[in-house]
Amino acid sequence: MNIIGDNIKTVRKINSLNQIEFAKVLGISQGTLSDIESGKSKPSLETLISLLEKFDVNLYWLIKGQSFFESKLRKTEIKDNLRESIILIENELKESYLQIPFLDLYLLRDELFTTKISNNENKLLGLFRRLKPKDQEDIISFIEVKLSKNKKQTPSIS
Structure with missing residues (x-):
């Protein structure tokens, strides 16, 4: 060998x-x-x-x-299996209408595969995701109005 x-x-x-x-x-x-x-x-x-x-x-x-490719494949398989497990848990929670405050499996998934977010962002996102779609749209519109007002008030730096 x-x-x-x-x-x-x-x-x-x-x-x-x-x-x-x-x-x-x-x-x-x-x-x-x-x-x-x-x-x-x-x-x-x-x-x-x-x-x-x-x-x-x-x-x-x-x-x-x-093998070089086997090593890379194994890491990919682990990530894929983890993603699939999280999605299955999310679906089970949705189906059973279980709502635990501030427990958001989307955030767990995001934390595993993307950058970290602050506690306020975490709280905001957890609350936002519990809203009905129409209420989510209202919140987005509100934030856009706030940002446009802030943009007008902030002097530009040239």
Whole structure:
């Protein structure tokens, strides 16, 4: 089994480099690279460091032998499964008409996958989402009027 050599070859191919180009970037000869990729020899510490720095390769992945795409796919699958679980919980809560003040699973989802919001934004969003659509439209109109008044009152900086 030639885990390290196979993974080094994968990095080279992902970067669309031939052995000569890749070896030059790593600071080794094409023959040495060929021996590493075929499993005839192991890379030196210097070669490994160069590989990690120049191609942003994870040392754990390089040595463990997990395929590069499998690792990325696993992270994507975890996020997708988490999103699906949150959506299922949201739907169950909606169906049972369970309303717990300030518990908003949309915010949990947003917090997991986007930037954080302030406590006031959290409170406002939680309250807003409990309103009927027509009332939400009224609130949006009110905020737009407020913002337009503030814009008129604020002197422009030139």
